[in-house]
Every structure is written in structure tokens, then in C-alpha cells.
Amino acid sequence: MPSEKVCPDCGEPLERMELQGTNALGSLSIVSPADDDGLLSGIRADEILGPVPYVCPACRRTLLYAEE
Numbered sequence: 142m143p144s145e146k147v148c149p150d151c152g153e154p155l156e157r158m159e160l161q162g163t164n165a166l167g168s169l170s171i172v173s174p175a176d177d178d179g180l181l182s183g184i185r186a187d188e189i190l191g192p193v194p195y196v197c198p199a200c201r202r203t204l205l206y207a208e209e
Contacts, residue, residue, distance in 0.1 A: 146206070148197035155195035155204065 146155040190207040197203075 146195050146204070148200060148202055149204075150202055151197060151200050153197050153199040155197055158194045158196050158203075160192065160194060 147153065148155055188209075190209060192205040193208045195204050195206060
């Protein structure tokens with residue numbers, strides 16, 4: 142994946158943001174099950190990724206990417 146993320150709608154570079162707040166269970170995380178053959182199947186079962194929001198400054202579309 143390219144280092145600079147662009148908006149799929151308008152092609153503008155996305156700005157990285159930070160999530161704020163947590164729920165009673167703690168912060169958000171993305172975990173791939175060990176036997177999953179889906180999108181995140183290349184991630185080790187013990188690897189936990191956090192959702193990182195990116196916002197398009199032009200059209201305000203928000204995308205979440207799974208990153209370390």
C-alpha cells in the first residue's frame with residue numbers, strides 16, 4: 142500500500158487523525174482469528190492492529206485503516 146493514502150472519491154490526499162475515547166472494554170483493536178481465510182488472514186493470530194482514521198479534507202470522507 143502506498144505511504145500516502147488518497148481519497149477513493151475525489152483523489153485528495155487523506156489526513157491522518159487520532160481516535161479519542163474508549164468504551165468500558167478498553168480501546169478499539171482489530172484482531173485476525175487464527176483460522177480466518179479472509180481479508181486479514183496474512184496477519185499473525187497474536188498480532189493486534191489498531192484502527193487509524195484518515196479524513197479527506199475536501200469531501201470529509203473518513204476511512205479506517207488497520208495499522209500497528
